[in-house]
Amino acid sequence: MKLISWNVNGIRAIAKKNFFADFEALAPDVLCLQETKADQNQVAQTLSPVNGYHIFSNSAEKKGYSGTAILSKAKPINVTYDIGIEEHDNEGRVICAEFEKFLLVTVYVPNSGSELKRLVYRQKWDLAFFNYLKKLEVTKPVVVCGDFNVAHTDIDLARPKANYNKSAGFMQEEIDGMDRFTQNGLVDTFRHFYPVKTDAYSWWSYRAGARGKNIGWRIDYFLVSERFLPEVKNALILSDVMGSDHCPVAIEL
Numbered sequence: 001m002k003l004i005s006w007n008v009n010g011i012r013a014i015a016k017k018n019f020f021a022d023f024e025a026l027a028p029d030v031l032c033l034q035e036t037k038a039d040q041n042q043v044a045q046t047l048s049p050v051n052g053y054h055i056f057s058n059s060a061e062k063k064g065y066s067g068t069a070i071l072s073k074a075k076p077i078n079v080t081y082d083i084g085i086e087e088h089d090n091e092g093r094v095i096c097a098e099f100e101k102f103l104l105v106t107v108y109v110p111n112s113g114s115e116l117k118r119l120v121y122r123q124k125w126d127l128a129f130f131n132y133l134k135k136l137e138v139t140k141p142v143v144v145c146g147d148f149n150v151a152h153t154d155i156d157l158a159r160p161k162a163n164y165n166k167s168a169g170f171m172q173e174e175i176d177g178m179d180r181f182t183q184n185g186l187v188d189t190f191r192h193f194y195p196v197k198t199d200a201y202s203w204w205s206y207r208a209g210a211r212g213k214n215i216g217w218r219i220d221y222f223l224v225s226e227r228f229l230p231e232v233k234n235a236l237i238l239s240d241v242m243g244s245d246h247c248p249v250a251i252e253l
Contacts, residue, residue, distance in 0.1 A: 001253040004028040004238075005106065005145035005220060007203070007246035011036040011069070015046050017243040023050065026241070026248065029073050030097070032106035034147045036067035043069055058082070058092040067092040068106050068146070074099065083132040088125055096136065102228055103136050107146040112168035119173060122149075126177030133186070141228035144186070147203075147246065148221050150174040152188065155198050156218040169219060186223040189235035189251050200237050203246045211245075222251045 004026055008014040011033065023031065036043055036057065043057040050071065057069040058081045070079070076097035082089035097104045107129065112119040136142050151170050154160040163170040182188055194200065201216025210216065224232055236250040 001029045002027070002250060003030045003032070003104070003143065003145065003222070003253065004248050004250045005032040005034070005222065006241075006248040007034040007108070007147040007220060007244060009035050009037075009244040009246065011038050011043055011046050011067075013037075014243045019243055020049055022241050022243065026238070026250075028071075028250070030104060031071040032095075032104070032145050033069040033071070034067075034106065034108035036069050036092075037064045038067060039063070043067070047071070056095055056097065058095050060092040061090045065091070066108055068095050068108050070095050070097050070104070070106055072097060076104075083128060085128050088128055094129075094132075098140070101231070102141045102143050102225075103139070105133065105136070105142060105144040105146075107144060107148070109147060109149045111149045112171060112174065114168060116168060116171070119168070119171060123173050123177065126174075126180065130177075130180050130184070133181075134184075137185070137225055141225035142186070143222065143224050143228065143251075145220075145222045145249070145251075147219060148178065149219055150178050151217045151219055152178045152182070152191075155196070156201075158199075158201065158215040158217070169217060181223055185226050187226055187229050189222045189224055189229075189232050190218070190237065190249070192229065192232075193235050201239070202237055202249055206245055220246055220249045222249060224251075 039059040053071040060066040078098040080096045093108045112122045151157040202220035204211035204216040233252040238248040
């Protein structure tokens with residue numbers, strides 16, 4: 001089983017590029033999308049050329065902002081939306097699909113912003129989302145994927161010294177949020193298989209030819225419950241797939 005996660009930076013925008021050909025070539029069993037920037041009707045309309053998948057989407061109250069979706073070959077047992085806290089549930093950031101052996105959560109974690117205006121909110125979100133995942137884990141192992149908007153360690157971005165405690169995505173408060181996941185029973189699958197691999201990034205700025213120079217950040221993840229780790233065969237970063245400022249990341253079960 002191949003699970004893929006991709007921040008598409010606008011589903012309607014990427015659909016005008018090579019998205020459908022890439023989707024066919026990738027042939028995922030489940031594709032999780034973040035930053036769809038569209039309401040449910042727009043997502044359904046945009047993805048209407050896709051056959052053989054069940055499609056679920058969650059959208060923000062604010063038009064053209066945030067949003068997540070799941071496309072699955074197998075029909076999930078159940079699908080739920082958001083984390084059950086009003087303060088965090090108006091931006092379409094979470095979908096949970098239940099399968100026989102695991103719960104799959106896709107998430108688009110809030111960005112702290114260029115001037116760090118949402119850093120305090122981001123810390124509240126990180127704790128609330130962690131507690132949500134821990135409640136889910138009581139019933140089944142969890143696979144959580146998406147854009148976490150943080151580079152976890154120095155080897156997860158090209159220029160750590162220039163960005164540490166200066167840039168959204170590499171603030172100590174955000175790193176602490178990711179530590180909370182990885183120190184409390186959730187495993188970063190890519191680092192499990194490739195503990196010291198550098199130059200492996202999933203997002204690049206559109207500025208100054210960053211992607212061509214591979215000046216990037218690894219901010220897209222698949223985390224899994226420790227007890228589910230034996231089911232994971234490999235973790236991948238599909239950096240040759242274009243169309244967004246992020247590339248897809250994947251795990252094989």
